[in-house]
Amino acid sequence: MIDFGRVQKELQECSRDMAASGIKVSPKSDNLARLVGTIPGPIGTPYEGGTFQIDISLPDGYPFEPPKMQFATKVWHPNISSQSGAICLDILKDQWSPALTLKTALLSVQALLSAPEPDDPQDAVVAQQYIRENQTFLATARYWTESFAKASSLGVEEKVQRLVEMGFAEAHVRSALEAVGGDENLALEKLCSG
Amino acid sequence: MEDGMSSDEDYYSDRDSLDGLENEDSEFHCTPPKGPTTKVITKESLLAAQREDLRRVMDLLSLREHHARTLLIYYRWDVERLFAVLVEKGKDFLFDQAGVTVVEHQGLESPLGSTITCDICMDDVPSGETTREDCGHCFCNNCWTEHFMVKINEGQSRRIRCMAHKCNAICDEAVVRNLVSKRHPDMAEKFERFLLESYIEDNKRVKWCPSTPHCGNAIRIEDDEFCEVECSCGMQFCFSCLSEAHSPCSCLMWELWAKKCRDESETVNWITAHTKPCPKCHKPVEKNGGCNLVSCICGQAFCWLCGGATGRDHTWSSISGHSCGRYKAEREKKSERAKRDHYRYMHYYNRYRAHTDSFKQESKLKEIIQVRVSITEERDSRLRDFSWVNNGLLRLFRSRRVLSYSYPFAFYMFGDELFNDEMTKEEREIKQHLFEDQQQQLEGNVEKLSKFLEEPFDQYSEDKVMEIRMQVINLSVITDTLCQKVYECIENDLLGSLQYGNHNIAPYKSKGIEKASELTACWKANDSDKYPPSDCGASELDRPSGSGSSDESGCSSRKRARKDSPGGGLFDLNLPAEVIDRN
Ligand SMILES: [Zn+2]
Ligand SMILES: [Zn+2]
Ligand SMILES: [Zn+2]
Ligand SMILES: [Zn+2]
Ligand SMILES: [Zn+2]
Ligand SMILES: [Zn+2]
Ligand SMILES: [Zn+2]
Numbered sequence: 001m002i003d004f005g006r007v008q009k010e011l012q013e014c015s016r017d018m019a020a021s022g023i024k025v026s027p028k029s030d031n032l033a034r035l036v037g038t039i040p041g042p043i044g045t046p047y048e049g050g051t052f053q054i055d056i057s058l059p060d061g062y063p064f065e066p067p068k069m070q071f072a073t074k075v076w077h078p079n080i081s082s083q084s085g086a087i088c089l090d091i092l093k094d095q096w097s098p099a100l101t102l103k104t105a106l107l108s109v110q111a112l113l114s115a116p117e118p119d120d121p122q123d124a125v126v127a128q129q130y131i132r133e134n135q136t137f138l139a140t141a142r143y144w145t146e147s148f149a150k151a152s153s154l155g156v157e158e159k160v161q162r163l164v165e166m167g168f169a170e171a172h173v174r175s176a177l178e179a180v181g182g183d184e185n186l187a188l189e190k191l192c193s194g
Numbered sequence: 195m196e197d198g199m200s201s202d203e204d205y206y207s208d209r210d211s212l213d214g215l216e217n218e219d220s221e222f223h224c225t226p227p228k229g230p231t232t233k234v235i236t237k238e239s240l241l242a243a244q245r246e247d248l249r250r251v252m253d254l255l256s257l258r259e260h261h262a263r264t265l266l267i268y269y270r271w272d273v274e275r276l277f278a279v280l281v282e283k284g285k286d287f288l289f290d291q292a293g294v295t296v297v298e299h300q301g302l303e304s305p306l307g308s309t310i311t312c313d314i315c316m317d318d319v320p321s322g323e324t325t326r327e328d329c330g331h332c333f334c335n336n337c338w339t340e341h342f343m344v345k346i347n348e349g350q351s352r353r354i355r356c357m358a359h360k361c362n363a364i365c366d367e368a369v370v371r372n373l374v375s376k377r378h379p380d381m382a383e384k385f386e387r388f389l390l391e392s393y394i395e396d397n398k399r400v401k402w403c404p405s406t407p408h409c410g411n412a413i414r415i416e417d418d419e420f421c422e423v424e425c426s427c428g429m430q431f432c433f434s435c436l437s438e439a440h441s442p443c444s445c446l447m448w449e450l451w452a453k454k455c456r457d458e459s460e461t462v463n464w465i466t467a468h469t470k471p472c473p474k475c476h477k478p479v480e481k482n483g484g485c486n487l488v489s490c491i492c493g494q495a496f497c498w499l500c501g502g503a504t505g506r507d508h509t510w511s512s513i514s515g516h517s518c519g520r521y522k523a524e525r526e527k528k529s530e531r532a533k534r535d536h537y538r539y540m541h542y543y544n545r546y547r548a549h550t551d552s553f554k555q556e557s558k559l560k561e562i563i564q565v566r567v568s569i570t571e572e573r574d575s576r577l578r579d580f581s582w583v584n585n586g587l588l589r590l591f592r593s594r595r596v597l598s599y600s601y602p603f604a605f606y607m608f609g610d611e612l613f614n615d616e617m618t619k620e621e622r623e624i625k626q627h628l629f630e631d632q633q634q635q636l637e638g639n640v641e642k643l644s645k646f647l648e649e650p651f652d653q654y655s656e657d658k659v660m661e662i663r664m665q666v667i668n669l670s671v672i673t674d675t676l677c678q679k680v681y682e683c684i685e686n687d688l689l690g691s692l693q694y695g696n697h698n699i700a701p702y703k704s705k706g707i708e709k710a711s712e713l714t715a716c717w718k719a720n721d722s723d724k725y726p727p728s729d730c731g732a733s734e735l736d737r738p739s740g741s742g743s744s745d746e747s748g749c750s751s752r753k754r755a756r757k758d759s760p761g762g763g764l765f766d767l768n769l770p771a772e773v774i775d776r777n
Binding site for chain 2: 003005006009010061063064065091097098099100104
């Protein structure tokens with residue numbers, strides 16, 4: 001079973017120094033097994049100014065087994081899948097230690113944004129571009145940050161969350177919002193009409 | 195190469211003891227004082243088997259057992275390599291790599307009654323409920339236990355790392371055992387077994403016996419991994435690839451051959467080369483003669499080349515009303531090739547099978563000969579010793595085995611599959627002649643030996659029996675020498691000049707496949723004070739019965755193995771498993 005006592009303490013500790021770290025972790029619903037982490041794009045990188053959301057799900061063995069983390073915000077990075085948001089990071093796999101926390105893990109993810117490792121890629125296309133055409137890579141990464149990780153796009157996430165809380169499936173909510181150009185009410189109508 | 199063989203030769207030069215060779219009793223005289231170096235490791239002797247290695251490391255480095263084990267697991271039980279690293283890179287490097295920390299942390303112990311915050315569960319825990327590992331990291335017992343459980347379940351029992359981030363230290367097995375057994379005794383048992391079995395799983399000198407159902411034993415060899423061994427359960431196998439003993443075939447050749455025999459691809463090839471389905475009734479139709487117009491028994495005529503239905507009239511170059519343009523098509527060549535390959539395979543396969551089948555016949559001879567011996571013994575005669583018949587039979591079985599496997603060897607040695615780029619056509623022909631010459635000599639003598647052994651000597655006069663005896667003894671020596679020569683020819687003349695890195699052949703053993711002897715545990719498993727300087731299994735045969743070993747498990751398993759060993763020591767059936775199965 002997940003050690004929820006520890007997760008509670010982690011959340012408290014995290015919100016206590018949020019101002020300093022910029023890292024936020026909040027539960028997705030009542031169930032502490034599903035959470036959302038938020039990290040600011042590191043300064044001096046193409047991710048600067050963006051706010052990145054990371055879906056977190058805790059396995060039964062947490063903290064003795066690593067948390068599962070995946071970018072919910074689309075990001076252009078050699079070690080993060082541009083399709084699924086999957087992250088290639090050792091501490092989320094065999095280098096996980098129970099002494100690490102969600103906050104330290106998110107800090108490591110943030111560090112990964114600053115220092116890509118193209119030799120161990122998650123997204124081969126991005127990794128190739130990073131190595132061969134670094135200027136193009138930087139431009140694309142910046143563009144993706146603008147399009148998906150800025151305040152405007154964050155509004156979309158909140159709309160999604162509200163609609164999901166009303167009981168609609170996330171995938172349906174997203175496609176409905178997309179179809180009506182982001183208008184929450186129109187999307188709701190569309191969802192209700194099936 | 196093996197000690198037993200040279201003593202074989204010595205005996206043959208001495209006529210009196212010749213007959214006694216391989217008598218049940220003589221086994222004891224023949225055993226070199228050192229005893230066989232290949233050992234059977236049973237569940238009971240598994241602990242004893244690793245004691246020696248553990249002891250060496252513990253003594254040299256003044257370590258506790260769990261540290262020595264951690265080192266050995268990391269270095270895959272290769273003590274020599276471990277020592278080499280020690281000499282080259284030093285103790286610190288050695289320990290660091292393997293995750294061994296031997297620093298004492300007395301100064302860090304917290305006073306009793308105080309509490310410690312466990313960094314994992316983030317609770318305050320009384321210091322009495324925490325454990326500090328050798329690396330200095332301290333967490334609460336509950337968290338340690340959970341961590342151990344997850345790791346044991348993941349199958350990582352042998353190297354459970356400390357919970358602290360980036361700490362490479364391996365947890366003390368005593369701590370794991372102690373904490374896990376308190377809450378999950380079954381898991382503690384599992385952990386224990388995994389730990390013990392590391393000696394088999396992580397050790398290139400030790401392998402599980404491949405018998406099915408599994409006999410529970412493992413076999414440890416001394417130096418060359420390319421050898422053939424017999425487990426105390428009777429299973430004979432190639433130590434390198436774990437399939438049936440297959441020398442003088444290399445492991446790769448045997449793998450290819452077994453696969454070839456298994457899939458009926460050859461038969462399928464033959465059928466496609468020789469028959470085609472009728473377009474009307476779909477029965478396979480064989481082609482007769484060179485004509486490409488064939489007709490099925492159902493009356494339908496069709497074109498052999500394209501398989502299409504046609505009328506019945508044809509000329510040499512065309513079938514009336516039909517043109518497929520395939521008269522000189524590729525297919526002809528392809529099927530010719532398949533046919534040729536198939537014939538080649540069948541040539542070798544038939545001979546390979548002939549020898550395994552002969553063995554089947556000859557193993558019946560064993561009983562017949564026992565009857566003949568007892569009849570002859572009844573007669574008032576000066577013939578007293580019949581070990582020559584039994585020894586002759588053993589020699590016959592061993593030579594059959596060599597002959598049988600020499601055919602798949604030749605199939606690959608002189609075929610296109612493996613060495614096409616390494617020999618010119620001429621080289622290959624020369625080598626093939628050389629080999630076939632040896633093979634034929636062996637074959638001829640084996641058949642002669644077989645013939646003499648089949649003689650109903652119980653009905654013969656004494657002089658005639660003496661003559662047969664001489665023939666059998668001579669032929670036994672000859673076939674043994676010829677077998678040896680076949681192996682030498684393969685090693686020196688055939689493979690020697692090639693880049694044959696992956697074609698190692700287990701050496702020829704005149705006395706048959708080496709039976710691994712049981713490792714005798716001469717001390718109690720938990721009696722950690724008295725380690726003998728070296729493995730004492732070798733002295734097993736010399737020890738008067740009922741004395742010595744205080745370890746009951748060691749003795750009982752040895753007895754069990756003796757009783758169960760097939761053939762009661764008289765026959766070792768060094769033949770393919772499939773043949774033995776069929777009997
Ligand atoms: Zn704890
Ligand atoms: Zn540690
Ligand atoms: Zn066995
Ligand atoms: Zn093999
Ligand atoms: Zn037909
Ligand atoms: Zn014809
Ligand atoms: Zn045709």
